[in-house]
Amino acid sequence: MASGRKNRSHKSSSTIQMTAGGSAAAVQQVQSSLQPLLFPLLLAAALFTVSMNPRIQQNLVLTWSFWAAALFIMAWLGVLFASLRQSGASRSFEIVLRPQHYIQAMVQCSLFLYWGYYWQPVYAHLWLLVGQLLFAYSFDILLAWSRRESYTLGFGPIPIIFSINLFLWFRDDWFYMQFLMIGAGFMGKEFVRWQRDGRRVHIFNPSAFALGLFSVVLIATGTTNLTWGREIASTLTLAPNIYTFLFILGLVVMYFFSITLVAGTAAIVLFGLSALYSATTGVPYFIDSEIPAAVFLGLHLLITDPSTSPRTPLGKLAFGALYGLGVFGLYSLLGVLGVPTFYDKLLCVPLLNLSVIAIDRAVNSINNVGLVNVWNSHWQRIRPNLVHMAIWIVVFGTMSLLGKTDGRHTGDSVPFWQQACADGLSNSCSRLLQLESTYCGDNSAWACNELGIHYLEGRIVEPDQDLAMGYLSRACELKFQAGCVNLLEPSEVAHGNPRELDLRLMLRQGGLNLMEMPTRDLYSRACEHGWEFACDSLVASL
């Protein structure tokens, strides 16, 4: 007790310290006894205050989720306070502002702003994001103080929370799961560690660990619909030129943290495999792009954490290549298992994190620096990362010129897949089902009706009367007359042409929001996509 009281006075000093990675970090040490405990208390109070926001008050479960999170923090704080008073121990902060945290946070923040401008739920999610940040900070602080004297205060939790929310968030009625997911991420960071290069460090990227773990649970329990995961994965492309935007953001991160080999290799492998598949089978591998936008995001921001990826150049190269292969393989595997394919980019990251030591060890025998930086003997003064970046810029530029990024993609066209399915091309019928399922989920009544018919007829999929009736009911409730008629007379199947709203949903072509597009332009676009009725309609209107 006596020493506790003695230490209650504040001492602080401010210095600039070089971090292990060589980048500059502002460090301020604050020593104290129990007074620092006021900080998480303030965070919990702020969390409670945020819960009073109308956005959170509009849903009772959401409000209670916030209150429960705040109460949990306060209870934990109370227990810690009592235990520290009894033992006379003290707690302190060390303020360390690491560039890899705040630069990544700024990059993620700009992505939220851009994406949210085109998909409003992101902005509606703002207060929930603030709540998660408050919870994450207080959880991280209390977890650290429960185990040691000092907590390193900086921007660390921000990229973790942003990263989680760029891929998955729970719907309001289950939002308490979001807090649990955050807790799991920080616990994984704290408790799942290994010895690497003489230091005990966490094995998993905290956000990827939480996302991976919860993805497995969501898949196993078939509860993906309790989250916004599917929408998040598909709405990134509502923002125009999203690939270029992500590419530019990626360059910022690449410049500062030398992650070009990881991200660039992953992208090149995915582009390559995708092209190879198309050349072999005649149909695209991914439905809506050469690399789905969310995967492109993942390879820039999810696998590039320096502390959970290999440190050697060749190791980074292998890590990126394995990520590309992993996503490519998982996409098919998940599709075969009937699981939403957007989990592909999340599930392989923890496995790759587990393999970094093995990767580094495997490439150690090779002269990896010399192999990856072959130009070094000629241009000694050029930073290797800049050369890697230059190569990546050329590759991405070429892909863009070939229309493989933000441009139109064959796989986005339903008539293409209908024809491919009719021609019996590889996997095309299952892709057609997948595409129609996505559009039906977006409330395209036409797509729901077509799906219902597939399950009713059983030509391209195992017949399932219940599923068929479910899709037809959905089509009908969306006021698609053919769907209603099919419900009444399932023996005489009725097809209908997509309505204007269906076209606006189905012709986004991996990017634009078509809700305001003039009808004539819409039909012209539909005609380009192979919708014959739209071409006829255009001709008739001349």
Add this chain to the structure above:
Amino acid sequence: MTTDRNGPAGGGAEAGKASQPAQQRGARIGFVILAVLVTFVALWMQIQGRRALTVPGNQALATATEKVAGFQADFLQLPDDPLLGMVEIPAGEFLMGSDPSVDRQAYENERWSATQRQGTVTLPDYYIGRFEVTVGQYAAFVQATGHAYLPSALSANPDYPVANVTWTDALAYCRWLQNQLLDSERTPTGLRELLRAGWTVTLPTEAEWEKAARGSDGRLYPWGNRLQEGFANFGSSASRPVGSYDCPDCSYGLSDMSGNVWELTRSPLQPYPYSSKDDFDSLDGDALWVMRGGSYADGPANIRAAVRGGVDPGVRNDTIGFRLVLTGP
């Protein structure tokens, strides 16, 4: 794999050595908590997944097994009579639509054609439910199938007409009941034979509904041409249990053909003249289906036998329910 990176709390190197086992124990406990957390999440998500929209709850369960006078609690809450509440409507013609010279409250969409006020329609023999489908009957369906429902659909007592169901919900109930009646040994023999011969349990067409409501003598209301209090639930604040009104003069002895809840039909809303072969080829417009009979919330004009309402197939409403028909192949 689970030890700590930093020294122990508040101590020096020696204290650190002394408390290292405690730190390792703490890490192990943390690992266990993490495992418990994940297990809890998995189990909870499993439960939540089942809940999805709204699955049968205790109330539905209770309603489906509750005994109500005149209904069979142990047989899908169907009416306790030889044909399970189905009333035969003999084949023959009837007058459809409204003649404004007789019915001053007639709406424009009840006119047969530009040149004709009413039309004569001939229907074959069919059966129609004496009562509207009840909360108890619908609860039995929900309980058996897990069909999603709004809590308000099952919040009333089991003998009330079910409401807050969509057109597609109503059809799903019909399909389910058809299979139940085909499979059950308790189905009256005559009814089972009809079903085996290809008859279907479904919603009535608007012609089937109108003939059952006004008979073959062209009445304005099920009981005659004059509005009478005490024969139907209209102009009130809530629905009433089915068959609450004693109406001996009502066509075919049916209950609540006027008022209580609007009744969904399987006819698309389109201009008269009515054809027995509804035009299902015109699929371009938005779906809108005919509902008949008016509801407790309506005034006298809307509970006439010829009134035609239109409803989106996805709409759920306190005032909209349905009635069954058994129709030939």
